[in-house]
Amino acid sequence: MTAQPEVDVEPRSPTARLLGPLWPWVALRLSGGGLLLATGAIHLDLYVTGYRTIPTIGWLFLLQVVAAFVLGAGVLVPGRVLLPAAGAALALSTLGGYLLSLWIGLFGFREVRTTAGIVAGIVEIAALAALAAVALGSLAQLTPVSPAAPAATWAARLKEHGASATWAAAALATVSAAILGVSLVANAPASPGPTPANAVLKTATITGVPVVTDARGLTLYWFVPDTPTRSTCYDTCALYWPPVTGRPVAGPGVTGTLSTVKRSGGELQAAYDGHPLYSYVGDSAPGQANGDNIDLNGGVWHEMDVSG
Numbered sequence: 331m332t333a334q335p336e337v338d339v340e341p342r343s344p345t346a347r348l349l350g351p352l353w354p355w356v357a358l359r360l361s362g363g364g365l366l367l368a369t370g371a372i373h374l375d376l377y378v379t380g381y382r383t384i385p386t387i388g389w390l391f392l393l394q395v396v397a398a399f400v401l402g403a404g405v406l407v408p409g410r411v412l413l414p415a416a417g418a419a420l421a422l423s424t425l426g427g428y429l430l431s432l433w434i435g436l437f438g439f440r441e442v443r444t445t446a447g448i449v450a451g452i453v454e455i456a457a458l459a460a461l462a463a464v465a466l467g468s469l470a471q472l473t474p475v476s477p478a479a480p481a482a483t484w485a486a487r488l489k490e491h492g493a494s495a496t497w498a499a500a501a502l503a504t505v506s507a508a509i510l511g512v513s514l515v516a517n518a519p520a521s522p523g524p525t526p527a528n529a530v531l532k533t534a535t536i537t538g539v540p541v542v543t544d545a546r547g548l549t550l551y552w553f554v555p556d557t558p559t560r561s562t563c564y565d566t567c568a569l570y571w572p573p574v575t576g577r578p579v580a581g582p583g584v585t586g587t588l589s590t591v592k593r594s595g596g597e598l599q600a601a602y603d604g605h606p607l608y609s610y611v612g613d614s615a616p617g618q619a620n621g622d623n624i625d626l627n628g629g630v631w632h633e634m635d636v637s638g
Contacts, residue, residue, distance in 0.1 A: 355467060359408070359414065365402075366402035366421065366457050367398065369398050369424060370396075370397075370398030372446065377391040380625050383626065384439055384624055390437075398424075401413060414461045418458050418465055421457040422506070424454050425506060428454075439620065440611040455507050527577065529574050530544070531578050531579065531602065533581070533583035542634040544574060545581075548610075550609060551609070551634060553629055558605075561593055562629075570611055571608040571609070571611075571627065573599045573607070577598060578590070578607075603638035
């Protein structure tokens with residue numbers, strides 16, 4: 331008896347045969363677009379909850395949100411070669427801005443290490459890796475082919491260039507992750523030292539307004555949600571706005587009523603005219619008041635006028 335040839339009971343269509351070698355690239359495109367949308371959502375939340383009031387930084391956050399949503403959605407559309415590259419560039423630039431703000435500050439704003447920042451950085455690195463791999467692999471499509479060439483030619487080219495594209499993207503993501511890790515370690519919150527017995531208060535004139543400063547000449551601030559007997563700024567808030575601890579001592583020009591409030595840890599915080607006092611990490615030198623009139627960490631902040 332003659333053996334019957336095997337029959338493929340589920341013949342695959344040309345589309346199915348094409349998607350076989352292409353599915354890793356489809357997955358990378360989908361994951362990269364989704365991660366880019368996630369970075370947009372994170373920055374939108376930060377923008378709405380306070381960053382919108384920070385000069386220049388607020389507009390940059392809004393621009394990042396719009397770009398992330400547009401490119402994230404665009405990357406999901408097949409056949410777009412340049413959009414993955416633009417998405418990877420956005421992820422890299424956003425990560426770079428975060429690292430700059432950690433190390434030296436950006437447009438007068440100094441970032442601190444927070445959970446939201448760490449999560450955003452990790453998501454941006456993942457988006458960078460996925461979209462860079464897609465962008466580099468898609469370069470193979472830029473070579474002209476004959477109109478009569480089979481559709482599988484594209485898959486063959488992506489497969490041929492896929493290994494090098496993946497390795498290049500992985501190397502870029504690894505370097506970015508290493509830089510992020512070093513930055514986070516270097517900018518870890520310092521262990522609190524002993525509370526000073528006294529906090530010397532001075533005055534300075536900034537943009538024509540006499541304000542209260544600390545002994546270094548840095549502008550001091552008060553927080554609207556606070557009360558004369560209670561500070562409401564703790565945890566992440568206190569990283570951005572370090573409380574002025576110790577009993578206040580009036581220097582020249584300080585005319586307000588000085589007092590203290592007890593923080594949850596038991597240390598005393600200096601208060602001026604019933605306002606617990608804070609400095610701001612965004613101020614790096616005397617004469618700056620980058621924290622004045624911004625809505626951040628749950629409320630509005632104002633420089634402490636000498637007049638109260």
